[in-house]
Amino acid sequence: MNSDTYDLAIVGAGPAGMAAARTAAAQDLSIVLLDEQPAPGGQIYRSIRRPAPEDRRILGPDYYHGETLVRDLDHARIEYRSGTTVWALDDDHTLCASSPEGSTRIRAKRILLATGAQERPVPFPGWTLPGVMTCGAAQILLKSSGLVPSQPLVLAGSGPLLLLIAAQLHRAGVAIEAVLDTTPAGRYLDALPHLPGALRNLPLLWKGLGLLRELKQAGIKRFTQVSDLRALANKEGLLHQVQFHAKNATHRLPAQSLLVHQGVVPNVQLSRALGLEHRWHELQQCWHPVTNNWGETSREGVFISGDSAGIAGAKAAEQAGNLVALEVARQLNRLSTTQRDEQACPALKDLAKERAIRPFLDALYQPARSFLSPSDETLVCRCEEVSAGELRQMVDEGCRGPNQTKAFCRSGMGPCQGRLCGLTVSQVIAEHRRVPVEEVGYYQIRMPIKPLTLGELADLHE
Amino acid sequence: MPNASEFPRIETGAAEWVEVDVDGQPIQVRAGDSAAAAVLAAGLLPSRSTPVNNSPRAPYCMMGVCFECLLEIDGMENVQGCMTEVRPGMQIRRQQGARHAEPVTHDHEDRQS
Numbered sequence: 001m002n003s004d005t006y007d008l009a010i011v012g013a014g015p016a017g018m019a020a021a022r023t024a025a026a027q028d029l030s031i032v033l034l035d036e037q038p039a040p041g042g043q044i045y046r047s048i049r050r051p052a053p054e055d056r057r058i059l060g061p062d063y064y065h066g067e068t069l070v071r072d073l074d075h076a077r078i079e080y081r082s083g084t085t086v087w088a089l090d091d092d093h094t095l096c097a098s099s100p101e102g103s104t105r106i107r108a109k110r111i112l113l114a115t116g117a118q119e120r121p122v123p124f125p126g127w128t129l130p131g132v133m134t135c136g137a138a139q140i141l142l143k144s145s146g147l148v149p150s151q152p153l154v155l156a157g158s159g160p161l162l163l164l165i166a167a168q169l170h171r172a173g174v175a176i177e178a179v180l181d182t183t184p185a186g187r188y189l190d191a192l193p194h195l196p197g198a199l200r201n202l203p204l205l206w207k208g209l210g211l212l213r214e215l216k217q218a219g220i221k222r223f224t225q226v227s228d229l230r231a232l233a234n235k236e237g238l239l240h241q242v243q244f245h246a247k248n249a250t251h252r253l254p255a256q257s258l259l260v261h262q263g264v265v266p267n268v269q270l271s272r273a274l275g276l277e278h279r280w281h282e283l284q285q286c287w288h289p290v291t292n293n294w295g296e297t298s299r300e301g302v303f304i305s306g307d308s309a310g311i312a313g314a315k316a317a318e319q320a321g322n323l324v325a326l327e328v329a330r331q332l333n334r335l336s337t338t339q340r341d342e343q344a345c346p347a348l349k350d351l352a353k354e355r356a357i358r359p360f361l362d363a364l365y366q367p368a369r370s371f372l373s374p375s376d377e378t379l380v381c382r383c384e385e386v387s388a389g390e391l392r393q394m395v396d397e398g399c400r401g402p403n404q405t406k407a408f409c410r411s412g413m414g415p416c417q418g419r420l421c422g423l424t425v426s427q428v429i430a431e432h433r434r435v436p437v438e439e440v441g442y443y444q445i446r447m448p449i450k451p452l453t454l455g456e457l458a459d460l461h462e
Numbered sequence: 463m464p465n466a467s468e469f470p471r472i473e474t475g476a477a478e479w480v481e482v483d484v485d486g487q488p489i490q491v492r493a494g495d496s497a498a499a500a501v502l503a504a505g506l507l508p509s510r511s512t513p514v515n516n517s518p519r520a521p522y523c524m525m526g527v528c529f530e531c532l533l534e535i536d537g538m539e540n541v542q543g544c545m546t547e548v549r550p551g552m553q554i555r556r557q558q559g560a561r562h563a564e565p566v567t568h569d570h571e572d573r574q575s
């Protein structure tokens with residue numbers, strides 16, 4: 001049992017959490033950085049202290065940028081705790097966390113939730129088959145283990161990460177059968193009005209075009225405007241073929257692995273469990289916790305920064321983390337308001353640039369309707385095996401929101417606690433009721449936000 | 463025997479290698495690998511079947527979100543394989559259906575002593 005009180009407790013050691021820790025430490029605040037992962041970096045800089053691939057060209061320079069952030073954690077005022085899962089946060093800013101050594105309570109004057117993003121659920125027929133995994137999962141396996149998907153390999157989806165992982169796997173010598181781009185035709189037109197903002201961040205725009213060029217030069221087959229994606233199983237129940245519609249025809253490709261991606265969304269599990277205010281973001285098609293310019297939420301003393309506050313990418317996350325640290329330093333009388341504002345200038349400038357390109361990317365890569373509100377036969381809740389059709393039937397019988405369908409069919413009550421079906425369930429219900437998603441709402445998430453053993457609970461007995 | 467093809471490993475930087483046991487099969491993995499990665503490296507898919515309909519599943523997100531990689535690790539069921547680093551000699555078992563609750567046996571002599 002540790003009863004120390006820190007100035008700042010940070011949940012998550014990705015770019016936002018690491019940058020906040022560095023900046024807060026420079027203001028002489030005492031910091032505890034709680035990380036569920038075995039090493040700092042978050043998912044974007046995962047395993048950055050010890051990346052598995054020998055060849056640095058595979059992951060590219062953007063990844064190795066994380067080396068500086070991780071190096072700066074080596075500071076007397078920062079206590080980094082790996083393998084530490086936060087599962088509750090009390091009203092008095094006490095966190096409950098588990099690690100292999102047992103459970104512990106941690107108190108801090110201020111709390112920063114920097115829990116990052118998760119991949120958007122990508123429901124389509126067959127998405128539960130062994131052999132189907134997310135692009136993010138493949139990237140994690142590449143970064144931390146140097147493992148690459150078994151082949152033949154197909155990638156399907158929309159968004160920058162789809163192209164990035166395709167390029168990284170190609171550089172790693174992996175043969176790619178095809179990249180299936182599910183971006184609907186109309187999205188390019190939708191994105192056009194946002195182009196001026198995107199032009200404020202030309203380097204990022206060039207990077208995206210560079211990836212497309214790299215894949216083309218590699219001779220990787222790319223289908224565009226792909227629809228009706230379906231994963232087919234062999235008699236052992238494993239992925240065996242990928243079926244899809246493109247160019248007015250139905251195609252089938254052999255596949256042992258299918259990597260899917262439809263962008264990332266904020267990880268709101270903890271902010272939801274705290275009952276913080278959230279708003280629906282129409283362009284990003286996901287929920288954002290409401291924060292002020294300094295990252296403070298509707299609960300005083302609790303901050304959120306980085307992608308868990310709204311998707312803006314790793315560079316923006318770093319700057320958002322800096323802003324939180326400066327505001328916490330001001331609140332704890334380490335900085336005057338003027339000093340805070342002065343020091344925040346560079347961060348605000350960078351943040352504006354990073355955020356300017358988002359509406360363009362959000363509009364361009366907004367998932368096709370079929371992934372947001374899938375066909376009746378498609379499983380929505382993977383844990384409890386509830387299909388979109390069952391949800392629609394429950395709406396017909398009078399269910400108005402996700403907490404009602406949950407009570408009738410257990411969707412969202414499995415071990416993932418709704419992380420992988422929450423967005424879809426709300427959207428299926430909203431679409432079927434013909435009302436905005438906001439009217440339907442979201443699951444009532446409750447602490448503990450991770451399944452616990454009785455031992456982990458009992459450990460906290462005083 | 464693997465029922466799917468193994469996830470191959472590219473050339474990696476220097477690291478220790480440890481031996482773990484996946485369903486009775488000894489396999490060499492890189493220190494720092496997760497138990498879920500070990501199952502993929504061994505090609506042992508599906509890595510579990512669901513408690514609801516016994517449908518076959520495998521690791522999906524590899525970052526602690528989806529709970530599809532639940533494994534029995536060193537005798538403990540329902541452990542997130544992607545969040546568990548391998549240790550030398552780790553016993554990894556694929557899970558079939560719901561976890562098993564062993565009947566509690568009360569050892570009275572133990573209690574009295």
